[in-house]
Amino acid sequence: MVLYWGLAPQTWVEEQLSELKKALGWRRARPFSAKVIYVTTPEADDKRIYRTREARVIAQFGHFAPEPIAPFLEDLKRARG
Amino acid sequence: MDAADNPFPGLRPFEPHESALYFGRDDQIDELLDRLAEARFLAVVGTSGSGKSSLVRAGLIPALQRGHLAGGGSRWRVAMFRPGDDPLGGLAQALGRPRDLIGQSSFGLVEAASILDAGERLLVIVDQFEELFRVRQAGSEDGAAAFVKLLLRAAFEDGVAVFVVLTMRTDYLGACTVFRGLPEVLNGGQYLIPRMTRDQLTESIEGPIAVGGGIRAGRLRGIAGILAGAALRATRDAATPVVTFQELALWATEQADLAAKTFVKDEERLILAELVRVCGGDTRALPVAHGACGWMTVEQLRHWAEVLDEILLSSDYQLRYPSKSSERLRLNSNVLVINGDSYPYPLLETDFYEEIRWPESPTLGLSTHSCLRPNTIRALIIETLATTWGTPVEELLQGSSMSSNSKKKRRVLGKRDGESVKAEVDSIKRPKY
Secondary structure, eight states, rough: OOEEEESSOOOHHHHHHHHHHGGSSSSSSSOOOOOEEEEEESSSSHHHHOOOOSEEEOHHHHOOOOGGGGGHHHHHHHHHO | OOTSOOOOTTTTTGGGGEEEEEEEHHHHHHHHHHHHOOOOOEEESSSTTTTHHHHHIIIIHHHHHHTSSTOOOOOOOEEEOOOOOOOOHHHHHHHOOHHHHHSSTTTHHHOOOGGTTOOOOEEEEEEETTTHHHHHTOOHHHHHHHHHHHHHHHHHHTTOOOEEEEEEEGTTGGGGGGGHHHHHHHHHEEEEEEOOHHHHHHHHHHHHHHHHSOOOOHHHHHHHHHHHHHHHHHHHSSSOOOOSSSOOOOOHHHHHHHHTOOOOOOOHHHHHHHHHTTTTOOOTTOEEEEEEEEEEHHHHHHHHHHHHHHHHHHHHHHHHHHEEEEEEEEEEEEEETTTTEEOOOOOHHHHHHHHHHHOOOOOOOOGOOOOOOOOHHHHHHHHHHHHHHHHOOHHSSSSSGGGGHHHHHHHHHHSOOHHHHHHHHHHHSSSSO
């Protein structure tokens, strides 16, 4: 699961995470094998310091670089066995 | 979320931060969003306890902030309040604006919207709007009318990003005619909360449990279905309408005793007790543990646990069994160890464990338990009493033998209030169930 945080306020991110948590209560629900919040432009103070226990947080405000995504991809590989 | 937390709020409404636990109302939330997409004023009406506040707090607000309103964006400022005795003051406080500024004209709320950032919208929620009629009765007719005018002006002024949502009991709909313009608006923007279907009710029970991690939904599904079905039958028969958590809690309490009789095993009854508890019901009088003395209620078990606690802490027991107190009976994480055999705690109310105050008592999470052994605690009580009083367990289990040890009983129980202990002892001799 990738949550792309661009223009929306932080409350939007929190609500999306809350909905992901709620998804566990749906029938035939399965936990997500990997979760990441991709934080990008526009740059803002709340984005720079944002951390959560619910998912990995990757912040990139400049050009896209693949290296920070690597841990998330590792999570996915591990989940697939 | 802490697994030990009850995932149900009981009689209070769900709050916005509890939206992850709010299930069974998705269709209703969609309906609210559809109506708000058409008009910026909406009255959510329903009978007392029908879930109006929860629907708005844990359903509508999070949906708006997730960006689910077409064209509404995701930047919402929420001002939620109850009218109370001073509706204007409540609104001003919720907005964080001076009361005088808000109340100086019917454009007060429109002007307050000027504080919004670009792309931001203001959601004004007047919860329990019916309180306004109390203000009116108290003689402040002008104040109540001015407040209503303020809301209507903001909701219908062009180019203002203010949405007004109020919740109100249906019995007050007729009274709204006293406010000029309000009935017309209510005719156009109103949502009457419907009863939940069987599937929705089941979802509303199972969902929070699964998310909260309290009890595995799969294990509970069968009994949850039975309870939901029975609740819906009661609703259909209109004997005890059950459409909300509040009503579910009351209904579960009323029905618990009756329902318990259909479950013949202790384990089933304890699951039932758990279900009643998570529904917000009262389990104290529920018979859950069966033995030679008959059924014991949650309340009786709790009392006996207190007695046991005192016995174990008593100098008499410590002197006679200095090593056994630690060897025969000790706590290991969530497991009670008796004579080398491990038993999980029986599932009762959380405060049951708090009351007996075991040393190093773990915080109990329901998910840590894999099975239910109500007889364990009873056996423990009986065994300890037998040991302490020097009475064979077999004799003790025959209720009549209890009186032959009255001196020893008094020696132990004399440390407690005499009357209450006698009542406890009597309760085990003359069980109610």
